[in-house]
Amino acid sequence: MTVREKLAAQSHRLGGTALYDWDYLVQEDRAHRLVYTDPAIFEAEMTQIFGGTWTYLAHESEIANVNDFITRRLGLRPLIIVRDAEGKVRALYNRCTHRGTTLCRWDKGNSKSFQCPYHGWNFLNNGRLRGVPWPDGYAGDMRDPKYNLAQVPRVESYRGFIFATLNLDALPLTEHLGPIATVIDEWLDRNPGGRVVVCEANRFRFKANWKLAYDNSCDGYHVAYSHRSLLETENRFAGENAKGMAYYRNSPDTQPMYMRYTGRGNHYKDKRPNLEKRPGGLWALESAHPGMEHYEADFISRYGDRAFSLLDLAGSEPVNINVFPNLSLLGNHIQVFEPVSVDETNAIWYGTMIVDDGSIGADGVRDINALRMRTQEGFPNFGEVDDIANFEQIQRGLFAIEDEWVYMHRGLGIPDRVKTNDDGTITAPATDEAFMREHFKEWKRLMQTRANLAIRREP
Numbered sequence: 388m389t390v391r392e393k394l395a396a397q398s399h400r401l402g403g404t405a406l407y408d409w410d411y412l413v414q415e416d417r418a419h420r421l422v423y424t425d426p427a428i429f430e431a432e433m434t435q436i437f438g439g440t441w442t443y444l445a446h447e448s449e450i451a452n453v454n455d456f457i458t459r460r461l462g463l464r465p466l467i468i469v470r471d472a473e474g475k476v477r478a479l480y481n482r483c484t485h486r487g488t489t490l491c492r493w494d495k496g497n498s499k500s501f502q503c504p505y506h507g508w509n510f511l512n513n514g515r516l517r518g519v520p521w522p523d524g525y526a527g528d529m530r531d532p533k534y535n536l537a538q539v540p541r542v543e544s545y546r547g548f549i550f551a552t553l554n555l556d557a558l559p560l561t562e563h564l565g566p567i568a569t570v571i572d573e574w575l576d577r578n579p580g581g582r583v584v585v586c587e588a589n590r591f592r593f594k595a596n597w598k599l600a601y602d603n604s605c606d607g608y609h610v611a612y613s614h615r616s617l618l619e620t621e622n623r624f625a626g627e628n629a630k631g632m633a634y635y636r637n638s639p640d641t642q643p644m645y646m647r648y649t650g651r652g653n654h655y656k657d658k659r660p661n662l663e664k665r666p667g668g669l670w671a672l673e674s675a676h677p678g679m680e681h682y683e684a685d686f687i688s689r690y691g692d693r694a695f696s697l698l699d700l701a702g703s704e705p706v707n708i709n710v711f712p713n714l715s716l717l718g719n720h721i722q723v724f725e726p727v728s729v730d731e732t733n734a735i736w737y738g739t740m741i742v743d744d745g746s747i748g749a750d751g752v753r754d755i756n757a758l759r760m761r762t763q764e765g766f767p768n769f770g771e772v773d774d775i776a777n778f779e780q781i782q783r784g785l786f787a788i789e790d791e792w793v794y795m796h797r798g799l800g801i802p803d804r805v806k807t808n809d810d811g812t813i814t815a816p817a818t819d820e821a822f823m824r825e826h827f828k829e830w831k832r833l834m835q836t837r838a839n840l841a842i843r844r845e846p
């Protein structure tokens with residue numbers, strides 16, 4: 388038993404959540420404000436959720452070569468995600484086993500070993516302690532495995548997406564993802580060779596709880612209101628409601644788009660059925676971007692009939708795929724939510740590029756990626772700021788202590804509106820809050836479960 392577990396077992400301890408009634412705090416139609424504001428709940432989430440279930444860490448293209456590393460977090464735990472000297476992907480705790488300082492202070496790099504900046508202990512990138520300065524000052528055996536870096540015991544990838552959990556009893560990743568894996572497949576398979584690589588990111592930090600971002604990830608109810616200025620900008624030079632997400636403007640629930648909950652907190656909003664199924668159908672939705680007319684004319688002259696299906700690769704894929712608790716594939720972005728504190732969160736939008744699989748050629752891929760970068764500048768810059776303003780204002784609103792509940796009952800109790808499919812997935816109109824009710828059930832399940840959490844070290 389760790390010291391932490393011993394303390395947690397003392398249910399009278401002030402500050403813990405052992406006495407919390409989760410079924411009262413999260414009900415079918417509403418959640419209590421404390422879920423977003425209570426530091427003790429946040430602390431419990433950093434173990435029960437970020438640790439207790441599979442959490443997205445990074446994309447394999449960010450550590451493509453042997454000895455590549457990046458620094459990330461699992462909840463608040465600092466990690467080094469590394470492809471070690473043998474090519475194995477590991478999630479090392481970025482925490483020196485001597486006195487606990489972070490070992491690696493870089494965002495990314497390539498190194499066979501990490502030397503602690505404090506007293507110089509040196510660790511191989513498989514986590515083993517390689518050596519310490521002036522070892523004759525130590526009486527014991529410094530090869531004891533307890534001095535090797537802690538690591539996350541389970542790290543698995545799904546088609547390039549690296550996830551990790553401390554939960555030894557968690558299902559294998561692919562089983563855990565279940566039906567959302569098929570939607571991730573579709574998102575990838577539209578790209579040449581069925582893959583993308585990550586480029587740099589738009590980074591935001593907002594003063595609000597991380598769950599507010601996840602609650603919004605499949606929300607089709609807010610678009611016409613929260614993003615009104617974006618919709619107006621996108622459509623300023625176009626015909627009536629021709630561009631971007633204009634399909635939200637008029638009775639969105641009568642559109643063919645829908646939301647689907649696929650289990651384990653995962654869901655997606657599929658706007659693809661709104662589009663015309665033709666080469667260029669996606670490209671046609673893109674609003675004005677610098678250089679787009681030039682590129683379009685150039686593609687037509689170089690590729691003829693094929694030009695518009697290539698331009699579609701630069702178009703923003705109209706689907707939001709949300710993998711609980713911290714990953715959203717939105718348009719062509721990989722968006723990650725990183726909790727900082729109960730009322731502070733990072734939202735990082737990693738851009739993606741396509742790669743040449745021989746079907747387009749290097750010049751075409753370069754030009755598609757140049758355009759794709761322009762289209763990917765659109766949403767985070769002109770849309771995410773609207774959402775973040777809402778998240779911060781909700782956090783403020785929740786200081787109204789006596790007004791206790793937030794409601795998520797849109798669609799609940801209306802006959803035939805929310806459908807449970809044969810495979811157990813749940814489908815509802817795009818503006819329903821069914822996704823939120825369902826991911827809160829998973830949140831509550833995890834908060835109530837004593838998961839079998841562990842770290843490991845190299846022997």
Ligand code: FES
Pocket residue numbers: 483484485486487488503504505506507508
């Ligand atoms: S804290 Fe790392 S060597 Fe001392």
Ligand SMILES: [Fe+2]
Pocket residue numbers: 603609610613614770774
């Ligand atoms: Fe939004």
